[in-house]
Amino acid sequence: MIFENLKKVKAWVPVDGTYDLGSGPRLTMEDQEESYPLSRCISCCCCMEACPQFNESTGFVGAAAISQVRLFNTHPTGKALKRERLSALMGDGGIQECGYAQNCVEICPKDIPLTKSISEVGGQVMRQAIGDLFRK
Numbered sequence: 001m002i003f004e005n006l007k008k009v010k011a012w013v014p015v016d017g018t019y020d021l022g023s024g025p026r027l028t029m030e031d032q033e034e035s036y037p038l039s040r041c042i043s044c045c046c047c048m049e050a051c052p053q054f055n056e057s058t059g060f061v062g063a064a065a066i067s068q069v070r071l072f073n074t075h076p077t078g079k080a081l082k083r084e085r086l087s088a089l090m091g092d093g094g095i096q097e098c099g100y101a102q103n104c105v106e107i108c109p110k111d112i113p114l115t116k117s118i119s120e121v122g123g124q125v126m127r128q129a130i131g132d133l134f135r136k
């Protein structure tokens, strides 16, 4: 299930081919500090098990997938898919399903700051939705 949800939000860095692309752009120290804790996710699904909102009726993508959106939206190459990731979190099963019960952050064995990720990504989704409204 977690892998399906990671696919939904395109939780990867897009790479154009398998040839040597050389060294990629560098992460700033600030971005490294933000990204490192998020990169420690082991896909154990504990956060989803503990979440009162994670069930078939909501179709919620869950805290781990949202946190990976924050990780890849921070990455200089991963950012290329930022818009698509945020679009995937709008509507049913998206970030608004979160009731902010915080069970996820308490149970995560890797101490990933999941509620911070949810707030941060929630802000990104909101800014994109508002921007889209003005573009219409």
Ligand code: SF4
Residues within 6 Å of the ligand: 050, 051, 052, 053, 054, 062, 063, 097, 098, 099, 100, 101, 102, 103, 104, 105, 114, 115, 118
């Ligand atoms: S904050 Fe609560 S509702 Fe939101 S993902 Fe975590 S456990 Fe689920």
Ligand code: SF4
Residues within 6 Å of the ligand: 040, 041, 042, 043, 044, 045, 046, 047, 048, 063, 064, 067, 107, 108, 109, 110, 111, 112, 114
């Ligand atoms: S509980 Fe933590 S380590 Fe496990 S899937 Fe969720 S975010 Fe990842």
